[in-house]
Amino acid sequence: MTLSLKKEKSAELTYLSGFGNHHHSEALPGALPVGQNSPQKAPYDLYAEQLNGSSFLAARHENLRSWLYRIKPSVVHGKYEPYSLDNFLSRPFDKSNLSPEQLRWDPLPETNETLTFLEGIVTVAGNGSDSSVRGSAIHLYSFSRAMGNQYFTNSDGELLIVPQAGDLHIKSEFGSLVLGPWEIAVIPRGIKFAIDPINNKSGDITRGYILENYGPPLKLPHLGPIGSNGLANPRDFLAPSAAFTDEEGHFELITKFEGKFFKSALKHNPCDVVAWHGNYYPYKYDTRYFCVINSVSFDHPDPSIFTVLTSPSELPGVSNIDFVIFPPRWLVAENSFRPPYYHRNLMSEYMGLIAGVYDAKQGGKGGFVPGGGSLHNCMIAHGPDGDTFEKASETNLTPVKLENTLAFMFESSLVYVPTKAALDAAFVQGNYQNCWANLKSRFKK
Ligand SMILES: [Fe+2]
Incomplete structure (x- = not known):
C-alpha cells in the first residue's frame, strides 16, 4: 500500500504530530500567553483553565495536563439532571450469567431508528470495580445522526475508538479530528466532544468498536530489545489544532459519572477553546503506519x-x-x-x-x-x-x-x-x- 507522508486527512484540518508531546496551538495569533508576561489577564481576555489527566503528584514523565484558553470556563453550565442511555452500560458488571464459554458475535444489526453516536452505543462486556482505577468496558456503536448541539464528557475513563465502517468527525474542545476505518482515536477522560457521521447517505453504515479504559491512560509499550524504532512510532500520532466556535444558544452537555448519565444545559458552544498547550489531548493514529515486527x-x-x-x-x-x-x-x-x-x-x-x-x-x-x-x-x-x-x-x-x-x-x-x-x-x-x-x-x- 502506498501511503502519503502528508498527515492531513482533510484540507481544512491540520494536526500536531507526536505521541505525548507537549503541544501548543492557537487559533488566533497571540492567544497563547508566553511565559508570565501578562499574568493578570490572558490574551483576548480569555479564561485560563487547566485540565489534569493525572494526579498532581504523578512523576514528571507521567504527569498529564493541558492549559486551555477559552471564551467561558467549563464551570458555566446548568444544573445536572439525570439522563439515560439504556444500552451504554458501566461497571460493576453483573456476573450472574457469567460462564467460561467462548463467545462470538455477528456485527451489530442495523436499526431503523436514526440514532446519534451516544444513542447508538451498545455495551458488550466489561470488568473492573467502582473502587479502583482498573478495568475496562467494550462497546459497539452504530449510528446515522449528528449530535447537533449535544456534547459528551466521560469522568469514568478514556475512550479508544476503532471505526469499522464510515468516517467520523470528532469535534472536541481541543479541535477536530477526522477518523476513518484503519485509524483509531483516543479521547481522554474529561474532554468534551461530539461525534458526527461524515457524508452519511441513506444506506451508509457508520459503526465500530469502543474500549472504555477505566485504568491508567493508554501509552506506547516499551520496546525492549527491539530498540528505538518499530511498532507504533510516536511521530505518527496526531493531535488536533486549536479551533473554536464563538456561539451562544441552547447546548446540552451529557456527563458520564460513576456509570450514570447526567445532562446540563449550556448557553454557549463548549468548543470555545481559542488556544491550548500541554500533553493531555485527543489523538489519532493510522494503523497503516504500524511497523510490524x-x-x-x-x-x-x-x-x-x-x-x-x-x-x-x-x-x-x-x-x-x-x-x-x-x-x-x-x-x-x-x-x-x-x-x-x-x-x-x-x-x-x-x-x-x-x-x-x-x-x-x-x-x-x-x-x-x-x-x-x-x-x-x-x-x-x-x-x-x-x-x-x-x-x-x-x-x-x-x-x-x-x-x-x-x-x-x-x-x-x-x-x-x-x-x-x-x-x-x-x-x-x-x-x-x-x-x-x-x-x-x-x-x-
Ligand atoms: Fe488468543
Whole structure:
C-alpha cells in the first residue's frame, strides 16, 4: 500500500504530530500567553483553565495536563439532571450469567431508528470495580445522526475508538479530528466532544468498536530489545489544532459519572477553546503506519509483538489493557505452523475485525466477519478453526503476504463479563464451538 507522508486527512484540518508531546496551538495569533508576561489577564481576555489527566503528584514523565484558553470556563453550565442511555452500560458488571464459554458475535444489526453516536452505543462486556482505577468496558456503536448541539464528557475513563465502517468527525474542545476505518482515536477522560457521521447517505453504515479504559491512560509499550524504532512510532500520532466556535444558544452537555448519565444545559458552544498547550489531548493514529515486527526464521511470537498501546496495572508486566492489531504483513517463518497457535492464557481477549479475513478463522464461512467480535476469557482454550488447521498444516511454506486484513484485540488481565444484552442478542452465534468440532485426532503411533 502506498501511503502519503502528508498527515492531513482533510484540507481544512491540520494536526500536531507526536505521541505525548507537549503541544501548543492557537487559533488566533497571540492567544497563547508566553511565559508570565501578562499574568493578570490572558490574551483576548480569555479564561485560563487547566485540565489534569493525572494526579498532581504523578512523576514528571507521567504527569498529564493541558492549559486551555477559552471564551467561558467549563464551570458555566446548568444544573445536572439525570439522563439515560439504556444500552451504554458501566461497571460493576453483573456476573450472574457469567460462564467460561467462548463467545462470538455477528456485527451489530442495523436499526431503523436514526440514532446519534451516544444513542447508538451498545455495551458488550466489561470488568473492573467502582473502587479502583482498573478495568475496562467494550462497546459497539452504530449510528446515522449528528449530535447537533449535544456534547459528551466521560469522568469514568478514556475512550479508544476503532471505526469499522464510515468516517467520523470528532469535534472536541481541543479541535477536530477526522477518523476513518484503519485509524483509531483516543479521547481522554474529561474532554468534551461530539461525534458526527461524515457524508452519511441513506444506506451508509457508520459503526465500530469502543474500549472504555477505566485504568491508567493508554501509552506506547516499551520496546525492549527491539530498540528505538518499530511498532507504533510516536511521530505518527496526531493531535488536533486549536479551533473554536464563538456561539451562544441552547447546548446540552451529557456527563458520564460513576456509570450514570447526567445532562446540563449550556448557553454557549463548549468548543470555545481559542488556544491550548500541554500533553493531555485527543489523538489519532493510522494503523497503516504500524511497523510490524515478526519472526524471520521459525516459530510464532506472542501477540504482544503487535501491541499498539497499553494501559499498565499496579503489577509490573501485567497490563490493565493491551490494544493489539493484526495488520497486513509478510509471513515468512519456516518449519512453523503459521496461524496463531492453540492456547490458553491469563489475559482475557476480545477480538474484532475491521476488514478482510483473520488468518486463524478462515473456515466456518461467515463465522468471523468485519464488524463481528469474539471473546475468549482467562485460561479458556481457543485457536484456529478446523478448516484453517487442515489447510495451514499442509500448505507450502513459501513467503505469503496477508493483505487487506486488519483484526485487533482488546486484551485485559481481568475477566470480561458479557452483558445480558450481548448474551441474549440476536447477533450472538449459538454455534461458535462448532468451528473446532472437526478437529480430529491426527495422532500416529
Ligand atoms: Fe488468543
